[in-house]
Amino acid sequence: MPTYRHFLDGHPSNLPTGKVVCVGRNYVDHVRELNNEIPDSPVLFLKPSTSLVNIHEPLHIPVHFGECHFETEMSLLIGKKLSNCSLEDAETGIIGIGLSLDLTLRDLQTKLKRSGLPWEKAKAFDGSCPTSNFVSRPLCGDLNHQQIVLYQNNCLMQNDNSSNMLMPAAELVKYITSFFTLLPGDIVLTGTPAGVGPLKFGDTLRVSLSKLISCKTVIQQAQEDNN
Numbered sequence: 001m002p003t004y005r006h007f008l009d010g011h012p013s014n015l016p017t018g019k020v021v022c023v024g025r026n027y028v029d030h031v032r033e034l035n036n037e038i039p040d041s042p043v044l045f046l047k048p049s050t051s052l053v054n055i056h057e058p059l060h061i062p063v064h065f066g067e068c069h070f071e072t073e074m075s076l077l078i079g080k081k082l083s084n085c086s087l088e089d090a091e092t093g094i095i096g097i098g099l100s101l102d103l104t105l106r107d108l109q110t111k112l113k114r115s116g117l118p119w120e121k122a123k124a125f126d127g128s129c130p131t132s133n134f135v136s137r138p139l140c141g142d143l144n145h146q147q148i149v150l151y152q153n154n155c156l157m158q159n160d161n162s163s164n165m166l167m168p169a170a171e172l173v174k175y176i177t178s179f180f181t182l183l184p185g186d187i188v189l190t191g192t193p194a195g196v197g198p199l200k201f202g203d204t205l206r207v208s209l210s211k212l213i214s215c216k217t218v219i220q221q222a223q224e225d226n227n
């Protein structure tokens with residue numbers, strides 16, 4: 001697997017590749033499509049740094065664990081240490097925004113959820129967090145008005161605005177840091193809009209974030225390890 005590193009405004013960043021903190025159920029329409037309850041407080045989970053791959057390269061998804069769904073999410077690049085932080089610190093701690101796919105082995109996740117077990121095998125596997133280049137804050141405009149779009153083979157599947165998030169970006173970061181210290185180089189995924197669905201080998205995906213980011217990628221079968 002090629003080594004991932006963060007890019008900011010088109011240049012490799014000096015920030016380390018950290019952990020990924022994700023939120024489930026942050027858009028009402030997506031909560032409904034999976035027949036989940038709207039949570040009283042955000043549902044958080046983690047992906048390790050080994051989940052990160054470059055979305056601009058072909059994506060390799062697992063073969064043996066049932067359906068692998070795309071979830072297109074705005075991601076936040078963290079630039080400073082944040083622990084039990086204020087909203088103001090959360091605001092200034094987000095130094096860039098990008099797009100990530102929260103790849104999810106949905107069949108496996110459903111099985112784990114039914115048994116009351118943690119989701120990591122379904123959510124945190126190698127390559128489960130393809131991520132784009134980041135755009136730095138001064139160039140981003142309002143984090144709470146970003147359009148998130150995914151086309152699968154020219155079909156529009158996801159199209160929603162970050163203004164519809166149950167918990168907006170900076171508040172989410174503040175909330176996360178009451179549990180997990182965020183370090184420079186960590187990223188936060190802000191939840192998926194409705195329209196998630198299974199990936200197939202050979203699919204072409206086009207994803208965009210407002211007019212800031214636009215990229216195309218293809219889905220390939222995970223390479224079996226012959227070493």
Ligand code: ZN
Pocket residue numbers: 022023024071073102191192
């Ligand atoms: Zn997600």
